[in-house]
Amino acid sequence: MxxxxxxxxxxxxxxxxxxxxxxxxxxxxxxxxxxxxxxxxxxxxxxxxxxxxxxxxxxxxxxxxxxxxxxxxxxxxxxxxxxxxxxxxxxxxxxxxxxxxxxxxxxxxxxxxxxxxxxxxxxxxxxxxxxxxxxxFHDVRQRLAELLVAAVETDGAARTSDGVTVSLGLNTEDLGQLIGASRQTTSQLINDFIRQGLIEKTGGRSFLVKDLPGLKAACGDGEG
Incomplete structure (x- = not known):
């Protein structure tokens, strides 16, 4: 988390x-x-x-x-x-x-x-x-990346060769409230991360973090 x-x-x-x-x-x-x-x-x-x-x-x-x-x-x-x-x-x-x-x-x-x-x-x-x-100092994309990285580091479980599964227990609206973004923007950011191969939805309110170094890099990416 x-x-x-x-x-x-x-x-x-x-x-x-x-x-x-x-x-x-x-x-x-x-x-x-x-x-x-x-x-x-x-x-x-x-x-x-x-x-x-x-x-x-x-x-x-x-x-x-x-x-x-x-x-x-x-x-x-x-x-x-x-x-x-x-x-x-x-x-x-x-x-x-x-x-x-x-x-x-x-x-x-x-x-x-x-x-x-x-x-x-x-x-x-x-x-x-x-x-x-x-x-x-950070935009919403960075804040979402930070949230996911912190979740891996504190609550990450089920580490496999494919990545690390994290269960946030939060829906898209909840995630948006945490990063200061609308539900629509948060959903778009999640889909962007999926397309980039950084994460994958695993059902419910869980994600598979497939590329942790890439996600950490996104924490410092200045793109909005």
């Missing part, structure tokens, strides 16, 4: 099962969101922290009719409602939500959790800087 557009900490929920964290989730309440519904947005009245129990959320900024995805929040990810980001449910999602004041009390009671929080914040900050850099 694109290193600049995913915020996953699946081990967090497992940590909550450890004895030293008994009672941490007391004060959190389960909230359910249907696909497409808004979890929070700038200027909202909520001041809370939430943990993703299931599903996927998208945190993004909206400016002059354009949307810039900051992160995909999946199981185990933690986020806040009082950022400048809009958070929307990309699928049916379940969240454990607590007021910020309650969460602050939890941090004071469980100081060993501070290290986990620092890691989460560092990951998101790194994600934000990567996305800003990509949006400023």
């Amino acid at each position: 694109h290193r600049g557009a995913r915020l996953v900490n699946a081990h967090f929920l497992e940590m909550m099962k450890r004895k030293e964290f008994d009672g941490f989730l007391s004060g959190f309440h389960l909230h359910r969101f249907e696909k497409g519904s808004t979890v929070c947005e700038p200027g909202g009245a909520d001041d809370a922290v939430f943990i993703v129990v299931s599903g996927r959320l998208r945190a993004y900024l909206s400016c002059e009719g354009r949307e810039f995805t900051l992160a995909l929040l999946e199981q185990g990810a933690m986020f806040s409602t009082h950022t400048r980001a809009i958070v929307e449910a990309s699928s049916y999602a379940e969240l454990m939500v607590a007021d910020t004041a309650v969460f602050q009390e939890k941090l004071a009671r469980y100081p060993q959790f501070a290290g986990v929080m620092i890691g989460i914040l560092a990951e998101f900050l790194g994600s934000a800087f990567t996305i800003i850099e990509s949006l400023v």
Whole structure:
């Protein structure tokens, strides 16, 4: 998965099962969101922290009719409602939500959790800087190539003589949101990469990366 557009900490929920964290989730309440519904947005009245129990959320900024995805929040990810980001449910999602004041009390009671929080914040900050850099200096073709290369390097599986299979779990519209392009443009770019022999669709939401060096070269190609 694109290193600049995913915020996953699946081990967090497992940590909550450890004895030293008994009672941490007391004060959190389960909230359910249907696909497409808004979890929070700038200027909202909520001041809370939430943990993703299931599903996927998208945190993004909206400016002059354009949307810039900051992160995909999946199981185990933690986020806040009082950022400048809009958070929307990309699928049916379940969240454990607590007021910020309650969460602050939890941090004071469980100081060993501070290290986990620092890691989460560092990951998101790194994600934000990567996305800003990509949006400023790279065009959409480069951003799609970067996404696919990062997917090979982080999530690649089934390496064969033909290439590396990556399962992004994203449809064309989702991919477009990650690279800041329309669905039509994203589809055209994917077809271009297929014609060039760089990738091949393998069904569903997976690709076979056939020419990784060529795809890496496309990351630095200035063509728009």
